[in-house]
Amino acid sequence: MLSRWSKTFALAFTACAFVMGASQAHAELIVRDDLKRVFDETGVTGTFVLMDISADRTYVVDLSRAARRIHPASTFKIPNSLIAFDTGAVRDDHEVVPYGGKPQPYKRWEHDMTLPEAIRASNVPIYQEVARRIGAERMQAYVDAFDYGNRQIGSVIDQFWLRGPLEISAFEEARFTSRLALKQLPVTPRTWDRVHRMLLIEKQGDAALYAKTGVATEYQPEIGWWVGWVERAGQVYAFALNIDMPNEVDMAKRIPLGKRLMQALAVWPTP
Structure with missing residues (x-):
């Protein structure tokens, strides 16, 4: 049986493996569980990862989660947007993609949209159509090339x-968005420009x-995500947040948190 120290070391080693690619083997990992108080004050449980790219340092709240x-x-x-533009499954950010005409859980989804409009509305049927256009073979190739999560599309x-x-x-979400922000993903500059503009909020x-x-x-x-990056004074900070959401009101807590x-x-x- 592993000792308590061995379990902690093994957990930290596993977490570091998620953070570091071959070129980041020396990245510093800093656990900031003191910031759990911010989750407590918000009334939710979750985790937060922030990668300070220039300092080669990653902060984490709740290492195991x-x-x-x-x-x-x-x-x-x-990534679905990146793949759609890069393969030509969606011609450009002006092409209107059909949602399919079926009733949807939200009325705002019952419209044909461009991808910039669809990502702001988080329109599921639009992006399902996009995935069908891309197809399994191309989708798998890009998911592999992006080293995205467990890479399994089924x-x-x-x-x-x-x-x-x-x-x-x-x-892994923070690592992916850091590579996107730094133009390190295998997509064309035009693809990057389009998605970069779409994600600015x-x-x-x-x-x-x-x-x-x-x-x-x-x-x-249910579990709520918020992922992305900040560009500030020439520096890039990639982040990923997820929280448990037992109540619908918890959805609105993600971004302020x-x-x-x-x-x-x-x-x-700070305002």
Whole structure:
């Protein structure tokens, strides 16, 4: 049986393996469980990962949860958009994609949309159509090239990010968005430019915030995501947050909570 120290070491080693690629083997990992108080004050349980790229340093709240893989849900709209533009499955960010004409859980989804409009509305049927256009072979090739989570897309091309088998951890989400922010993913510059513009949600002072939410519905309670990166004063900070959401009101807590955590780490400006 592993000693308590051995278990802690093994957990930290596993978590570091998620954070570090071959070129990041010396990255510093800093556990900031003192910031659990911010989760407590918000009334939720969760994890937060922030990668300070220039300092080669990663901060984490709740190490074990940050290494746990779950469905990416609507955060997969980020790689789905990259793949759609890069393969030509969607011609450009002006092409209107049909939603299919069927009743949807939200009326705002019952419209044909461009991808910039669809990502803002988090329109599931639009992105399901996009995935069908891409097809399994091309989708798998890009998911592999992106080293995205467990890389498993299964046999149902328009469900795998919602119900599995695709899973990803908070560490891996932050690593993925850091590679996107730094133009390290294998896509064309035009593809990068389009998705970069789509993900910009806010500017404040010298800081720009690029991000996407998601709700993993196959868990009890449901799990809410918020992932992305901040560009500030020439620096890049990639982040991933996930929280348990036993109540619908918890959905609205993700972004304010993430901002508070980034303010505590001196990344996002304090109003």
